[in-house]
Amino acid sequence: MEFTMSANETFPNQTNKSPGIIILEQITSLVFLLLLAAIACILFLSYIPGMGHPVGMEIEVLIMLALLGASIILTSLLAILNNR
Amino acid sequence: MALHADQIENEQASADLDKVVADVLWDSNAKRTDIRPEELGFLRSHALKKQLKFLDIWALGVGSVITGEYFGWNLALKNNTPVAVLLATLFVCFLYLIWVLALSELSVAMPFAGGPQGFGRRAFGPLVGFIMGWSMYLECQFATIATALATGGYVAFLLNPDAPSHIVQLIAGLGTVLAFLALHVMGVRLQSKAMIFMTYGAIGGLFLFWGLAATNFSWDRIWTKPLLPADLGWISVLNAIPYCLWWLVIIETVSVASEETQDTTRSIPRGLVWGQLTLIGLIGPTWFFACGAVQNAQSIVTDANGEDISYPLSKVIRDIPIGQNLLLVYGFGIIAIFGMIASYHGMVYGTSRQLFALGRAGYLPTFLGKVHPKTGTPNIALIVCSIITALFLIGNLWFQEEINVAVLISTFTALIWYIMAMVCLIVLRSRQPGLFARYRAPLGILLPIMVVLLSALAVWVYSAIDVKILPITAAFYIAGVAYYLVWAKPRLQTAAPEELSSRLVER
Numbered sequence: 001m002e003f004t005m006s007a008n009e010t011f012p013n014q015t016n017k018s019p020g021i022i023i024l025e026q027i028t029s030l031v032f033l034l035l036l037a038a039i040a041c042i043l044f045l046s047y048i049p050g051m052g053h054p055v056g057m058e059i060e061v062l063i064m065l066a067l068l069g070a071s072i073i074l075t076s077l078l079a080i081l082n083n084r
Numbered sequence: 085m086a087l088h089a090d091q092i093e094n095e096q097a098s099a100d101l102d103k104v105v106a107d108v109l110w111d112s113n114a115k116r117t118d119i120r121p122e123e124l125g126f127l128r129s130h131a132l133k134k135q136l137k138f139l140d141i142w143a144l145g146v147g148s149v150i151t152g153e154y155f156g157w158n159l160a161l162k163n164n165t166p167v168a169v170l171l172a173t174l175f176v177c178f179l180y181l182i183w184v185l186a187l188s189e190l191s192v193a194m195p196f197a198g199g200p201q202g203f204g205r206r207a208f209g210p211l212v213g214f215i216m217g218w219s220m221y222l223e224c225q226f227a228t229i230a231t232a233l234a235t236g237g238y239v240a241f242l243l244n245p246d247a248p249s250h251i252v253q254l255i256a257g258l259g260t261v262l263a264f265l266a267l268h269v270m271g272v273r274l275q276s277k278a279m280i281f282m283t284y285g286a287i288g289g290l291f292l293f294w295g296l297a298a299t300n301f302s303w304d305r306i307w308t309k310p311l312l313p314a315d316l317g318w319i320s321v322l323n324a325i326p327y328c329l330w331w332l333v334i335i336e337t338v339s340v341a342s343e344e345t346q347d348t349t350r351s352i353p354r355g356l357v358w359g360q361l362t363l364i365g366l367i368g369p370t371w372f373f374a375c376g377a378v379q380n381a382q383s384i385v386t387d388a389n390g391e392d393i394s395y396p397l398s399k400v401i402r403d404i405p406i407g408q409n410l411l412l413v414y415g416f417g418i419i420a421i422f423g424m425i426a427s428y429h430g431m432v433y434g435t436s437r438q439l440f441a442l443g444r445a446g447y448l449p450t451f452l453g454k455v456h457p458k459t460g461t462p463n464i465a466l467i468v469c470s471i472i473t474a475l476f477l478i479g480n481l482w483f484q485e486e487i488n489v490a491v492l493i494s495t496f497t498a499l500i501w502y503i504m505a506m507v508c509l510i511v512l513r514s515r516q517p518g519l520f521a522r523y524r525a526p527l528g529i530l531l532p533i534m535v536v537l538l539s540a541l542a543v544w545v546y547s548a549i550d551v552k553i554l555p556i557t558a559a560f561y562i563a564g565v566a567y568y569l570v571w572a573k574p575r576l577q578t579a580a581p582e583e584l585s586s587r588l589v590e591r
Contacts, residue, residue, distance in 0.1 A: 021526075025526055025527055025528075028527065029527065029530050032527075032530060032534055035178075036534075036537065039541070042318045042321075043318075045317075045318060046317060046318040046319050046322070053317075057310060057311060057312060057317070058311060060318075061167060061171070061311050061312065064171055065170070065171065065174065068171070068174035068175060068177075068178055069174065071178050072174065072177055072178050072181060072364065075178070075181045075182060075185070076181065076361055076364075078526045078527065079181065079184075079185055079357045079360075079361070079526070080357070080361075081526075082185075082353075082357075082525065082526045083353050083354045083357050083358075
């Protein structure tokens with residue numbers, strides 16, 4: 001057998017991650033939370049009548065594009081590093 | 085000589101069986117002596133051959149999905165702007181990126197052909213296992229139907245670009261079904277080699293499309309004023325999501341390939357991640373050049389008769405000045421068929437393996453779970469899913485909206501099991517943390533939570549979609565669950581790998 005650990009044992013902790021990856025994970029998590037907040041705002045603006053667009057539609061679109069783009073890039077980096 | 089060949093074959097079959105048994109034992113923390121002789125005998129006659137490597141997995145992931153670049157996503161442009169579709173597309177790319185990371189963890193932990201069926205069975209018992217397996221079967225089956233229809237559509241367009249014939253579409257679709265049934269029956273190794281070849285062809289087709297569409301590109305057609313439709317605003321982005329899911333749906337076919345993969349721990353995560361990144365790299369330019377090349381994006385949504393277009397990239401080339409050269413239109417059309425058949429190929433793989441696994445475990449009629457003794461392929465499951473696809477192709481003659489409905493049912497059922505799979509991941513990480521010792525995805529608990537939240541948002545969006553797919557989908561679930569409760573529940577096959585590993589833990 002290639003693996004000696006059985007399924008019912010406790011999972012070995014993730015402390016062997018390099019500090020760089022830990023920082024990258026923290027930044028990625030932060031961007032995820034910002035993205036969730038932005039999506040919540042958009043849903044709020046869309047479904048509450050008369051809310052309008054507080055910062056203008058174009059700015060809103062640019063913010064959302066930036067957050068989605070950053071989330072994809074950061075997750076891609078983490079995925080590549082995790083599968084080296 | 086023949087005897088020697090038989091010996092080699094028997095040794096190979098025995099080695100494959102040993103790997104499946106080893107996976108079951110590791111998975112359930114059991115010893116070889118815990119498996120009864122009759123259970124070992126069942127595994128011997130129902131285990132799939134382990135023949136796939138990293139490149140096969142990458143090609144399966146990319147090839148199965150690449151049809152999403154060739155059709156389906158264009159329906160998101162209906163009364164919508166390119167930027168709204170871009171936002172929905174990025175949302176979907178992000179959702180699928182985090183989804184494949186989490187799925188890798190589950191697929192490495194439980195490397196069986198049942199995929200989601202095994203995840204649900206292990207976390208919550210047989211009913212949830214069945215619902216998840218049934219969801220993936222519906223997802224793959226309807227994706228197969230949509231892709232067969234679109235393949236026929238591309239061929240019909242190629243033969244008569246001004247008025248594609250429904251009969252030609254049907255004949256080409258049925259031809260595709262028959263050809264790929266034959267290829268799959270010949271064995272997984274041969275079909276995987278064909279998949280790699282077709283995937284390269286499909287990627288080449290997209291490069292050609294970008295080059296041709298770039299000749300008539302205008303930035304103003306993408307960055308429109310207003311950016312989002314004035315009457316709908318952000319709701320237009322939400323409305324685009326169900327169709328944009330088609331860009332990437334079905335990549336999870338890779339999860340059912342675990343049982344047939346050598347070195348699952350490395351091949352599955354790397355194949356899934358690199359496949360996903362390849363696809364994201366292909367999606368961006370395809371959206372960019374398709375939307376920026378045509379005068380009016382609505383021209384690639386519906387044709388003059390108001391019917392949904394299943395050949396948008398060919399339509400783009402036909403509508404731009406360079407398309408006056410019919411050689412280019414036909415040349416691209418022929419290459420585009422690579423994209424269609426590569427995906428059809430991967431989808432048949434996913435549909436047949438899910439049907440096979442449900443049959444092997446007794447959730448569906450057990451004859452579906454039989455493996456051909458020589459090729460090690462689930463031939464009966466292949467034949468049954470091909471017949472179902474053929475029947476739906478014929479039905480398209482009377483129900484013209486079928487491709488639209490098939491795309492939506494496929495993506496909707498996919499979202500249902502994505503959410504359930506993430507709940508399974510969270511529960512199993514907590515109950516049996518050692519199960520995930522072989523591979524662990526980054527970002528901890530945040531990863532499955534994000535998948536659940538984004539998938540739930542996408543599911544909620546379906547309530548706003550015009551096509552009435554919810555009752556149809558509900559009917560499929562009711563029929564499936566009724567069959568399980570009335571007939572299958574007392575007859576489950578305890579020796580199937582997904583069942584056996586769960587039962588060994590419970591014993």
